[in-house]
Amino acid sequence: MVSEQEWVKERQLFAGVAPSADQAAAEPWTGPLAHEFAKVAHLLLDSPTVAGVLDRVVGAVKALVPEADFVSITLRTKEGRYTTPVRTDELADRLDELQYTFDEGPCVHATRTSGEGIVDVPDVSAGPWPRWASEAAALGVGSVFAVGLVPADDPPRLGALNLYSRQSHALDKVDRDLSIVLASHATVALAATTAMTSAEFEHAQLRAALESRDVIGQAKGILMQRRGLSAEGAFDLLRRTSQDLNIKLAKVAELFVNSRHDI
Structure with a gap:
């Protein structure tokens, strides 16, 4: 457990305040x-x-x-x-x-x-x-x-x-x-x-995040066209469905896009 005194010393260091002579003699400044x-x-x-x-x-x-x-x-x-x-x-x-x-x-x-x-x-x-x-x-x-x-x-x-x-x-x-x-x-x-x-920004989690945004946009577009909703209304419907089903928003959008021909 870090003591309050240690935190004070560290903040003094970051603020450019030198330790006292007693502190410097007692232990290395880390x-x-x-x-x-x-x-x-x-x-x-x-x-x-x-x-x-x-x-x-x-x-x-x-x-x-x-x-x-x-x-x-x-x-x-x-x-x-x-x-x-x-x-x-x-x-x-x-x-x-x-x-x-x-x-x-x-x-x-x-x-x-x-x-x-x-x-x-x-x-x-x-x-x-x-x-x-x-x-x-x-x-x-x-x-x-x-x-x-x-x-x-x-x-x-x-x-x-x-x-x-x-x-x-x-x-x-x-x-x-x-x-x-x-x-x-x-x-x-x-x-x-x-x-x-x-190319790193297109890798791993960043790529997955961008793909999630894209599928949510597709689902919103389909809802706006078929139900006459605004962009905000379409997103709200997806969000409420996500909360009701306890499924991540991107997954709800993906399921909706993949089943659009069956609706």
């Missing part, structure tokens, strides 16, 4: 943050895949910010499509996907925000995005904290690092400097792995 970032840096050199490195970044966030019940990373492709390649919980997938569909929400907004790119939503039910906030609150989410990846001064960014909590105001004390450092690690991971292979 601690939980240093060890966690060392693990991330090692994986940056060792892993050939984006997913592997980003998974380590998400794990580090979960370890260093215990107030976050689940964590995800949003990526934005050059074509403007959003995906969630890594997450700690399937509910984060659902929350991210709703933001991509509605084109609103903290992680989407963080990719479009210059400067620090931080989006803090202490109380989701009172958030500025009514459609997404209503869905998120219904799914039991109380607060969100997101920070955009680089480039900082020229949005849209590469993506965002997203922290979710089931309680409102649970993320009020998240260290902003720490969150920016963690998001920077994710950015370095993307840059390093992209340098190895430009």
Whole structure:
């Protein structure tokens, strides 16, 4: 168990505050943050895949910010499509996907925000995005904290690092400097792995995420044509069916598309 004194020392280090003479004499200046970032840096050199490195970044966030019940990373492709390649919980997938569909929400907004790119939503039910906030609150989410990846001064960014909590105001004390450092690690991971292979973004979980988006779009189009629904109405029907049957939204869409000739 990490003591409060260790955390204070680590935060002093990140803030550029030197340890006292007694502290320096007592032990080498290392601690939980240093060890966690060392693990991330090692994986940056060792892993050939984006997913592997980003998974380590998400794990580090979960370890260093215990107030976050689940964590995800949003990526934005050059074509403007959003995906969630890594997450700690399937509910984060659902929350991210709703933001991509509605084109609103903290992680989407963080990719479009210059400067620090931080989006803090202490109380989701009172958030500025009514459609997404209503869905998120219904799914039991109380607060969100997101920070955009680089480039900082020229949005849209590469993506965002997203922290979710089931309680409102649970993320009020998240260290902003720490969150920016963690998001920077994710950015370095993307840059390093992209340098190895430009095709990596189409691999593994990223490809599956894009395929899920495509099949949902097909199902929405069929519903809009056959039932005269709006795009939002078609998505709402798919979402309610997913909840009623307790089946993932992408699977419901796939089943609907595959059986369209029988309906």
